[in-house]
Amino acid sequence: MVDSGRVLLSLLAVTLLCTAVRWKDLLPSNNGTNEIIHIALGATMGVIPGMVATMRSVLLNTHSQGELCHILCFLLPLPQNVHHTHTHTPPTPSHNSKSRPKLIFLRKLPSCISSLRDQFRRG
Amino acid sequence: MTNSEEVEVLAQMLECVGIGEEYLGTVKVFPPQPYFTAAIAADLTASTNFVRLFLGQELPATVSKVIWLDSDIIVQKDITELWEMLSVSGDTWTVAAVELQATWKDLEFTLGGRTYNNSLRFQSAFHLRYPSRKISEIELSRRAFNAGVLLLNLDHLRAKESYLMEEMLWWSKRNSEQEVLWGGGSQPLANLLALISPAGDYQHLPTTWNVLRGDTLNDTQEWNSERGILHWTILGDRSKPWRHDLRQQSIGLWLPYGLPVMECYRLLKLPEK
Numbered sequence: 001m002v003d004s005g006r007v008l009l010s011l012l013a014v015t016l017l018c019t020a021v022r023w024k025d026l027l028p029s030n031n032g033t034n035e036i037i038h039i040a041l042g043a044t045m046g047v048i049p050g051m052v053a054t055m056r057s058v059l060l061n062t063h064s065q066g067e068l069c070h071i072l073c074f075l076l077p078l079p080q081n082v083h084h085t086h087t088h089t090p091p092t093p094s095h096n097s098k099s100r101p102k103l104i105f106l107r108k109l110p111s112c113i114s115s116l117r118d119q120f121r122r123g
Numbered sequence: 124m125t126n127s128e129e130v131e132v133l134a135q136m137l138e139c140v141g142i143g144e145e146y147l148g149t150v151k152v153f154p155p156q157p158y159f160t161a162a163i164a165a166d167l168t169a170s171t172n173f174v175r176l177f178l179g180q181e182l183p184a185t186v187s188k189v190i191w192l193d194s195d196i197i198v199q200k201d202i203t204e205l206w207e208m209l210s211v212s213g214d215t216w217t218v219a220a221v222e223l224q225a226t227w228k229d230l231e232f233t234l235g236g237r238t239y240n241n242s243l244r245f246q247s248a249f250h251l252r253y254p255s256r257k258i259s260e261i262e263l264s265r266r267a268f269n270a271g272v273l274l275l276n277l278d279h280l281r282a283k284e285s286y287l288m289e290e291m292l293w294w295s296k297r298n299s300e301q302e303v304l305w306g307g308g309s310q311p312l313a314n315l316l317a318l319i320s321p322a323g324d325y326q327h328l329p330t331t332w333n334v335l336r337g338d339t340l341n342d343t344q345e346w347n348s349e350r351g352i353l354h355w356t357i358l359g360d361r362s363k364p365w366r367h368d369l370r371q372q373s374i375g376l377w378l379p380y381g382l383p384v385m386e387c388y389r390l391l392k393l394p395e396k
Contacts, residue, residue, distance in 0.1 A: 037206045038182070038189040042174045045132065049365040049388050050194035052136050053381035057197040059142075060380065072182065072189075073133065074174045 042074035139387035172308040179280030187211045193271035200351040217279040217320035220268035221333035233267035235305030270313035272333040
């Protein structure tokens with residue numbers, strides 16, 4: 001009877017511990033404000049490598065666990081008077097650059113951060 | 124109608140560096156805006172340069188504060204530290220940035236005064252736009268800021284029917300269509316934005332959050348892994364880190380972040396020049 005009571009208590013403790021961990025995951029970590037960090041970046045085609053490197057540097061060095069962070073990427077086409085060659089994807093057919101819209105990507109990061117960190121550690 | 128080429132390249136590069144489609148939240152397509160034209164970006168030819176000034180219009184009203192980052196920088200510290208420096212609630216700041224360290228980079232220089240020998244042009248445009256204000260309100264000898272890292276109070280930018288953004292548009296058009304007041308892309312406009320904002324100035328951020336390559340003669344002391352943000356501002360064909368000369372010391376701190384990106388660049392067979 002005593003043994004089964006101990007087992008029951010142990011199970012209860014484990015359950016409570018797991019619940020606490022889950023609650024911790026759900027609770028905001030940003031000083032309790034649950035504030036989302038918004039970061040905006042912008043690039044034309046030639047600058048995309050720099051933008052992705054900037055993004056990686058933010059992700060790899062933001063250590064606040066559970067932080068919600070949105071990165072907003074403004075992608076714009078090159079102005080009409082700038083020519084470039086692109087061998088991988090066929091160019092979009094004859095859009096006037098003044099009439100082409102820009103796009104925003106919104107990204108949620110926490111799991112992304114850990115994934116990138118793993119990759120970073122592997123080198 | 125989309126700029127699908129750029130989107131596809133970015134998506135492929137993100138996927139390649141480990142940021143897959145599963146992390147893609149939303150894609151929004153916006154109608155063109157007046158500042159989105161190459162004409163306004165006359166001197167730098169890249170309209171992305173000016174997006175930072177209009178984020179109040181571009182981002183949802185639920186977003187009150189945003190950090191703008193140029194793409195020739197790396198962030199070496201937790202960005203949360205920068206984010207938490209200023210709050211929008213009950214605060215008077217509109218623009219926060221890092222002061223330029225070189226003593227000659229004052230507002231007069233930034234607003235085209237010495238480069239174009241046209242302080243008079245700026246002053247006359249200022250009188251035209253703000254007849255009731257005096258140019259002496261602006262201390263042109265004050266140090267300007269670099270606009271590559273900005274903390275923006277979007278609530279302020281949207282206030283009073285977004286009049287500050289209307290001002291930016293007016294000055295952009297004046298510079299590109301009427302007379303050349305200044306060069307340097309959006310930097311003069313960002314400084315002007317701070318000057319005409321309710322605060323009348325920008326909020327100074329610690330220098331560690333935008334250490335510029337080429338701003339001072341003490342680069343070698345300032346350019347290290349302890350700084351919050353490093354920024355490759357030197358102009359020139361091979362000055363940007365993804366086009367950099369690998370023999371130079373300064374590139375060493377970009378490579379941990381940029382080298383995998385460039386490996387993906389080659390893998391995707393993107394343009395070599």
